[in-house]
Each structure stands twice: as structure tokens, then as C-alpha cells.
Amino acid sequence: MDIHFQYLKKRKNFGHQTLFCEVPAHLIDSIDPSPEEYKRYILRNPVHQASQVGKNMSQCEINTIRVEYANEGANHAEGGWPKDVNCLDEEATLRYRRRIERDDCYVNAVLSTFKKFNHTIKQNNAIEMYQMYFHGMPQECAVEKYIVTNKNTFRDGGARPVSCIDWTIEEDTKMVVTYCNKTYPYEGTTVNKNLEGYVWSVENPNTPFYELRPPSACWQIACSPASPSIIVGGLEDGRVCIFDMRVQDEPTIISPFHLAHRDPVSSLIYISSRHNNEFFTGSTDGSCLWWDIRDFSVPLDSMIIATEVPPGEVLSLAHAQPVSALQYDRSFPTRFLCGTDTGLIINVNRKGKTISETMTTIFRAHNGPVKAVHRSPLTSKMFISCGDWTVHVWSDEVAVSPIITGLAHKYPITDVCWAPIRISSYMSISTDGKLRVWDLLRRYKKPIVSFLVSVNPLMKMKPHEDGRFLAVGDKKGATFLLGLSESLVLPGSQDKPVMLQSYERENRRERILENRVKEIRLKMKAEEEGELELAVIEPDDEEVYRNAEEEYKKMLAMEMANMGVVTSKINRSRVR
Structure with missing residues (x-):
């Protein structure tokens, strides 16, 4: 259907024709600066102001189309034979193979891939895949990066x-x-x-x-x-x-x-x-x-x-x-x-x-x-x-x-x-x-x-x-x-057994030091109880621990030597 509208206007209402021409520049008006306004103008230091041009963006959550995936596979035990060819029938497969070999597309495909196959075969013959080229080099441990x-x-x-x-x-x-x-x-x-x-x-x-x-x-x-x-x-x-x-x-x-x-x-x-x-x-x-x-x-x-209750009192x-x-x-x-x-x-x-x-x-x-x-x-x-x-x-x-x-x-x-x-x-x-x-x-x-x-x-x-x-x-x-x-x-891989050995070693060291300190104190107590003419000077605790630790190190070195292990100088210090 043709729909139109007719608009009518008289020529006299169009106005006069516009005529453009080049004229020299002339001054239309001049506004002089006002002295009073000039006195009100004050210089100030530069002001830095930050502004954000970009618009504020809002977050919108929608439910998208859910795509379902499925894993499917096929087991090709004898290549990809057509449905009408029985792969177990030797005569049928032989006839189908002869028909494909006579096809011109098959011949062109073999000729086009000949160069690539030839290069790959020569490369495989030049390099022995199963030879250990770097068998004698020592294995380096991976560097641990702690981040x-x-x-x-x-x-x-x-x-x-x-x-x-x-x-x-x-x-x-x-x-x-x-x-x-x-x-x-x-x-x-x-x-x-x-x-x-x-x-x-x-x-x-x-x-x-x-x-x-x-x-x-x-x-x-x-x-x-x-x-x-x-x-x-x-x-x-x-x-x-x-x-x-x-x-x-x-x-x-x-x-x-x-x-x-x-x-x-x-x-x-x-x-x-x-x-x-x-x-x-x-x-x-x-x-x-x-x-x-x-x-x-x-x-x-x-x-x-x-931890303790005075005698005669009830626990509270x-x-x-x-x-x-x-x-x-x-x-x-x-x-x-x-x-x-x-x-x-x-x-x-x-x-x-x-x-x-x-x-x-x-x-x-x-x-x-x-x-x-x-x-x-x-x-x-x-x-x-x-x-x-x-x-x-x-x-x-x-x-x-x-x-x-x-x-x-x-x-x-x-x-x-x-x-x-x-x-x-x-x-x-x-x-x-x-x-x-x-x-x-x-x-x-x-x-x-x-x-x-x-x-x-x-x-x-x-x-x-x-x-x-x-x-x-x-x-x-x-x-x-x-x-x-x-x-x-x-x-x-070896953290658990090594940590258990370290725990047992430190535990044994503390028990040896504890027993040695008890022996020294019992000996000092026996000497004090005896009627000795010379006054017994009680040794310093640090000296007692130091002597006990030195004896422990000697015993540990002897045990490791008996086990056939070459011992190095034990550089462990007890922090107290």
C-alpha cells in the first residue's frame, strides 16, 4: 500500500536568496579591560586535582546456556573399513585395497607425501632412540623456589x-x-x-x-x-x-x-x-x-x-x-x-x-x-x-x-x-x-x-x-x-624418615644431658654431705651442660664410626 503526504508552501515564504561575498575585516566592537576587575584577580599556586573520566561500571550476573559434554570413542581393531567390507574376510579386504590403489587420488597422495616420509625415515635411522647419550652425567637436584x-x-x-x-x-x-x-x-x-x-x-x-x-x-x-x-x-x-x-x-x-x-x-x-x-x-x-x-x-x-593444692585445702x-x-x-x-x-x-x-x-x-x-x-x-x-x-x-x-x-x-x-x-x-x-x-x-x-x-x-x-x-x-x-x-x-621423598631420625636424635641427646646433670648434682650432694675439709665449689650450670654435651658428641661420634659412617665435625650449638 502506497502511503504518502503532500506538503505545500508558497515561494514567498522561503525568504531571500543568500549571497556570500568576500569583504575586508572590520572591527565590530571593542571591550577594554576593567581596572576594578583586574585588582580582584589574585595569583595562586598550582592546584593538582584528579578526575575520573570513565563511567562507573556495575556487575551483572546472568545464567548462560548450559552446555553438556559427553565423551565418546571408538575402538578400531583393524583400521577404518567401510560397513560393506568385512575386515575378517581376507579376499574382501584385498579386492577393496586393489580398487583404492587404482584410484588417481591415491597415487597423487602418495607422491605428495613421499618427500616428508623420506626425510622422517632417514632421521629415525640416523638417531638411535633408545641409546642413553647422557648416561654418565650426574643427576642434579631441582632447585626449590619458595614463593x-x-x-x-x-x-x-x-x-x-x-x-x-x-x-x-x-x-x-x-x-x-x-x-x-x-x-x-x-x-x-x-x-x-x-x-x-x-x-x-x-x-x-x-x-x-x-x-x-x-x-x-x-x-x-x-x-x-x-x-x-x-x-x-x-x-x-x-x-x-x-x-x-x-x-x-x-x-x-x-x-x-x-x-x-x-x-x-x-x-x-x-x-x-x-x-x-x-x-x-x-x-x-x-x-x-x-x-x-x-x-x-x-x-x-x-x-x-x-598444678598443686596446699595441704588441707580442697581443689577450687x-x-x-x-x-x-x-x-x-x-x-x-x-x-x-x-x-x-x-x-x-x-x-x-x-x-x-x-x-x-x-x-x-x-x-x-x-x-x-x-x-x-x-x-x-x-x-x-x-x-x-x-x-x-x-x-x-x-x-x-x-x-x-x-x-x-x-x-x-x-x-x-x-x-x-x-x-x-x-x-x-x-x-x-x-x-x-x-x-x-x-x-x-x-x-x-x-x-x-x-x-x-x-x-x-x-x-x-x-x-x-x-x-x-x-x-x-x-x-x-x-x-x-x-x-x-x-x-x-x-x-x-625422604623428609619423613629423616625427620624421624632427627627427632629421635634430639630426644636422645636431651635424655643424655638430663641424666648427666642428675649425676653431677647427686655427686655434688654426696660431697657436701661428707665431712670434707675443703669447701666444694658448685660448678656453673652452663659449664655442666657444656661438659655433658661434649661427652654426648664423643659418644655419638664413636657410634657412627662403628656403623662405618665417616663422621665430620659435629657443628651443633645448643641455644639457651
Whole structure:
């Protein structure tokens, strides 16, 4: 269909014809500057101002078309024969082969590929593929490159200190971080006003995946090994609570006040049970409580951590040692390690009836509070601890001194942990903002990696169970997700037997030194009891240890010589 519109206008309404011509330039108007405006003009220094020309871009999420893939294959046992040719019939295959060979395309294809085939055949004949050309050369070990990278940074809006970090046990693992200032509440007052904790997805550092809203500041956190949506929190008022991310952001269950700790919960650990529903807590009031998440009406058990009780008095919290760290290993169901604010590490037997049976071994570990204690993934008899400015490695069989004494740092150590898979390595953080990775086999007195994580003091760290990621939190609310290179994650082929030999050697050395010191002291005591005319001068402790260590080195050299091993000068010094 033809649709048109007719527009009519008279010629006189078009206006006059425009005629252009060249004319000389002439002044139309001139505006002179005003003296008054000139006086108001003031010179100023250059001002630098940044501006953003690009527009703000927003993120849009859509569901794309899902493509399904399928793996299909074919088994050609006798080439790609056509369907009408039976490959098992020799006459049929021979007739088909003759028909193809008469084809002109077949002849041209053979002639075109002749040069390439000829070159390849001559090259194969010139080089012996199975000959070992470099058989006599010594094999060189690969150079290990230790690399630590910052993958993501998760920041708290209120810049609160990180109090605890844990990982959920699921395929798409997430980071659970709580924030608070661990200041002891005085007369019911607290410095923590903002109480929220966050569950972060490792791929999204901008927005928390989930928020936790406890009724009080959360000092400790632990994720359930049975259900990734269940999170247990230890609060500042001494109570414990259960968060269920499937229900709400507030606690679903809270323990009653009259059955909780009197001080803030300083440590919280799951223990082995049939349904993974039991855990126990420690507090600076000196008590440990065992709980079941199915029933918070009353604790399963309780214990007061006390090393000694004066004669005639009943065990109470007045004799307790304030608990600062706990460690539990599934290989010892009734035993756990307890670190105190007084610098002690106590090997506790839960089933003991007396104090001597309960507090089986006491290690005088540090000059200040024990920040962390962890058993080695290699052997359960060895554990590591940190406090004040040092990190020590201990053995359950030697309580007098550590089997590996750490060097004193310039800044206080705030946390330490073993590498989950690399059994000879451990990691430590300090208030100077640095992460240090140590290896007891490759470099004894210096860290193999020293990485500056933050300019603020580091508070807590937690490695992932596969060892490739490490979460570190600082004092200003920033949680850093660090990635470790493969050389820092996987152990060497001989690391386990060599580390066991080193552990046994150091353990034996400490026992020899301990026995030698006891003999010297008994000898001195016998001489003092005897009626000697000359006064016996008690030797210095350093001289006693030095003499005992020299005797140990001589005995070790003799044993190695008997085994047929060429010994070199033992260059080991004991740091005390």
C-alpha cells in the first residue's frame, strides 16, 4: 500500500536568496579591560586535582546456556573399513585395497607425501632412540623456589582486631572470621560495641557470604566437622553458642549463664566422638568444660586446671591456672595439652583421679602466656609452642627443656602452626607484620621464607587442610588469603624418615644431658654431705651442660664410626 503526504508552501515564504561575498575585516566592537576587575584577580599556586573520566561500571550476573559434554570413542581393531567390507574376510579386504590403489587420488597422495616420509625415515635411522647419550652425567637436584603470594584481602568495615579464624569443612570451603578486642571486661563493661562476625567466600572479598550476630563479643570460633553450616562460638561473657547458617544469623542455642565460664572463653576445640557433636572449652578462670551441641542445659564434664593444692585445702578455682591455649589429638582420646597464662604447658589426663594423675607432665615453656600449642602431624609425641619472643619444639618424653630451642625474635610471636602436609615445616607470625616459614631439615637457624603480610601487627592464622592456602588476620580487621607454592606444601621423598631420625636424635641427646646433670648434682650432694675439709665449689650450670654435651658428641661420634659412617665435625650449638 502506497502511503504518502503532500506538503505545500508558497515561494514567498522561503525568504531571500543568500549571497556570500568576500569583504575586508572590520572591527565590530571593542571591550577594554576593567581596572576594578583586574585588582580582584589574585595569583595562586598550582592546584593538582584528579578526575575520573570513565563511567562507573556495575556487575551483572546472568545464567548462560548450559552446555553438556559427553565423551565418546571408538575402538578400531583393524583400521577404518567401510560397513560393506568385512575386515575378517581376507579376499574382501584385498579386492577393496586393489580398487583404492587404482584410484588417481591415491597415487597423487602418495607422491605428495613421499618427500616428508623420506626425510622422517632417514632421521629415525640416523638417531638411535633408545641409546642413553647422557648416561654418565650426574643427576642434579631441582632447585626449590619458595614463593608466598597474597591472593585476596578481606577487610572489616570497623577495623576491629581479628580474634579467631577457621575454615568450613566442605567442597566449596569458606572462611569464618570473628572480630573483637580481647581486653578483659572490667566490672561488666566491655570495649567491643560492634559484635558481628563474617563468613567469607574465598572468591568474593567485597561482600561477606554470611553474617554472625552473637549476643557478646566472640573470642573463639570452631566449625563442625560433621556439618558445614554449624558453627560454635565462645563468647566474652563465658558462654558458648551455636550458629546454624540454614536458619538465622543469630545463635540458635546458647548455654546458660550459671553453667558457663566466669571469664571469656580463651580456647575451643572439637573432640572425637561418634557423631562429632562434642567439644570442650577453656577459659582464663582456670576451668575446662565439655559440651554436647545436642544438649546445652548442662556440661558433660568439667575440670579445674591446677598444678598443686596446699595441704588441707580442697581443689577450687582459687588454685587454678588460667588457660590460654588448648590442643587435642584424636590419637589420645583422654589426653590433651593445656597452655596457661603463666607460661606452663600441661599434659592433662582427663580420666585421672588425683592431681598427680591428672597433670601428668608440666613443661615450663615460656616467660609469658602460651599463645598456641600444636602436635606435629609426623608424630604425636612431638608438639610446638609459641609465647613471648620464642618458638620451641617439645617431646612428651623430655619435660626439662625443649628438644629444639627456637631463636629469640625481635618482636613478640602471636601464633604458630605446623604445615598440614610438609611435616618438617612450621609457620609463625609476629607483631612486625611478617609471616615466617621454617624448615627444620633445610635451614635450621633462619626461615626459608620471610613475607611482609601487613604493616599492622598480625594476630591469628589458620592454614587450610590441603596446605595450599593460609588465612592471616591483623589488628586492623584485615584477613589476608595467602597462597603457598608447591615447594612449601609438598614434602620431599625422604623428609619423613629423616625427620624421624632427627627427632629421635634430639630426644636422645636431651635424655643424655638430663641424666648427666642428675649425676653431677647427686655427686655434688654426696660431697657436701661428707665431712670434707675443703669447701666444694658448685660448678656453673652452663659449664655442666657444656661438659655433658661434649661427652654426648664423643659418644655419638664413636657410634657412627662403628656403623662405618665417616663422621665430620659435629657443628651443633645448643641455644639457651
